[in-house]
Amino acid sequence: MALRGADAVSDLENRLEHLTSWQSDWSALRVAVLGLGVTGFAAADTLAELGADVLVVASAAPDERTQLLNVLGVALVQSDLTDVPDELSAHRPELLIVSPGFHPDHVLLQWAAARGIAVWGDIELAWRLRDKVGIPAEWLLVTGTNGKTTTVQLAATMLAAAGHRVAPCGNIGVPVLDAIRDPRGWDVLVVELSSYQLHHLPRSGPGALAPWSSLCLNVADDHLDWHGSAAAYREAKSTVYANTGVACIYNKADAATLHMVENAEVQEGARAIGFGLGVPGPSELGIVEGILCDRAFLDDRFDRALELTTVTELAGAGLAAPHVIADVLAASALARSFGVEPGTIRDALLTFHLDAHRIEVVALQNNIQWIDDSKATNPHAADASLAAFDSVVWIVGGLLKGVDVNDLVRKHAARLSGAVIIGVDRTPLREAFARHAPLVRVFEIDSDDTEDVMPSAVRMAATVAKPGDVVLLAPAAASMDQFDNYAARGTAFNQAVHTFLGR
Structure with missing residues (x-):
């Protein structure tokens, strides 16, 4: 008779227990x-x-x-x-x-x-196989609504500068399964995890991850159409901290991440490490008079701090936006948990460059900046992007994925010189501007021709932009309504700007 339910899954686990080599x-x-x-x-x-x-x-x-x-x-x-x-x-x-x-x-x-039938995600499969080829790597886990990819890249750069063989992988684009099968092996994997991937991970049993350190950067409503509720989305994100061995890193500016750490079942000896843009306390990373400091990973953390870099140095590297500095602190915490020295972190930061479409300066003409932050695919990311500038002509819209934009528009109404709405979900944005920013000039691009969207948006933005303004593409929405992905949307914006400015 065929096994059913828990008995079938248990039988599978018993069989897998005997698979002790890579191919058996x-x-x-x-x-x-x-x-x-x-x-x-x-x-x-x-x-x-x-x-x-x-x-x-x-x-x-x-x-x-x-x-x-x-x-x-x-x-x-x-x-x-x-x-x-x-x-x-x-x-x-x-x-x-x-x-x-x-x-x-x-x-x-x-x-x-x-x-x-047992259901696993690719992350669980990779974890179960991690010790089947050579010496298994340690895993550093990164999740959050925004900033994941930048933080993974920053941490990997720091670890590589320290001489570690490191692979950034997971939701960043390189599957973890490909990383673990690399015949050369790795010392450490920095694994970006989406809420979808975390949803399918168990917190106990053979398939449960036991990372070296783990990090949730922030949590804001996103992918609610997939998870069904904000509570379910947050619950999925909290899985990142389960069974952590060394450091559970949380965002001092986001109480939800601290709550997740406080309620996580972790290994004995794991510590809670906070990061934020203010003065750090013991077991925290932060900023003191323009100096990024570590007061977490040193024995006498109650009496002193270690300098990592300065805000001025980060500005020279194009990393001075507040939300990017927060990512730098979070990545530094991951690297420090793995023993990377402060001087190595500083040197790595001086050579780091953000990926395209992340607060990317496209052009500066007549004292008007044109900036591509197409990666801001939800309101939380757009909030951080808008907050980095004083006077903005905002290009916004796309697929809103069921999230509310009213708070975002209300919060930033005073800094808006104008707004251009693109995408299919224009009605909620139009209503939000009418309700919370009635004095802001708002344009709407209703073209069904994808090739015309960005040229039209750029022309409209130019009619209200004045010297000192930033024309900012920070859509607060997904791109798949009109573009293949956020990169294609950003590239279209770049091309439209250069064409309009005659470059």
Whole structure:
């Protein structure tokens, strides 16, 4: 008789317990992988290398990946994913690997739950396999509504400067499964985790992560359409701190992150480490008279502090926006938890450059700055971006993902010289401006032609921008309504600015 429910999952765990080498008896395991994006393909590739019997189920299958699956001997079923494909039922998977984008109540996940099929994300699979190739790396985990990628890159740069073999990976674009299979091995992985990935992680048992250190940068309403509520979103984020061994790093300016740390089940000896833009107390990183200081990772932290760098030096490196300085402090805490010296952190920061579309200065003409922060894909990120400037013509809009923009508009109404609304979710923004910023000139781009959106937005912004203003693309919304991604949106803005200014 087939096992069901907890008995089936328990049987799978017992079998996996005996898989002690990289390639042993996985050939007896039937696995289905949902999705063929970057993480889905990495999961299929990994499982094929292990010798498992793998079936990929996906709505879209790029030709290149389809060809590679054929080479790997992995079966592929293309489906609209509105129902359970016959091929999936016939495969009778014992394990389902789910790509991050699959909604928790997706029909295929409900089908798996009803049959007691174990469901893992790619992060859990990678953790379970981490010690199967050479010496396992330590993991530093990073999550938050905003700033994750910059902080991961900063921390990895600091660790590399200290001589560690380090891989930034996870939601940053390089799958963790690819990182752990690197034949050269790593000392440490800095793993960016989205709320989707965290949702699927257990907090106890064989699949639970036990990171060296962990960090939640901030928490603001986002992806509510996916998680179902703000409470569920925050609960997913809080998973990052579970079982941490050395440092649980939280944001002093965001009480939710401290609350998460206070309620986390961690390893004995793990410490709570705060960071913020004010004067630091013991076990904190902060700023004293323009000097970034560490009062956490030194024995006499009650009596003195260590200098990391200065705000002036960060300004010279293009890292002076307040929210970027907060990311620098958070990354420094991660690096310090791993033993990186303050001087090494300072040297690493002097060579660091932000990625494109993150507070990127596109042009300066007639004392008007044009700045691309297309990466500000939610109100929390746009709030930080707007706060960095005194007088703004704001280009805003896209897919709002169910979040409320009223507080954002109200908070920054006084600094707005004008606003240009783009995207499909224009009505909530139009109403928010009418309610909270009635004196601000607001333009609306209603073109359905993607190629015309940014040129029109730039022309409109130029009609109200005056010397001393910043024309700021900080959409507070996702881009997929009119662009492939935030980078494509930012590139379109860059091109439109240069064309308009005659460059």
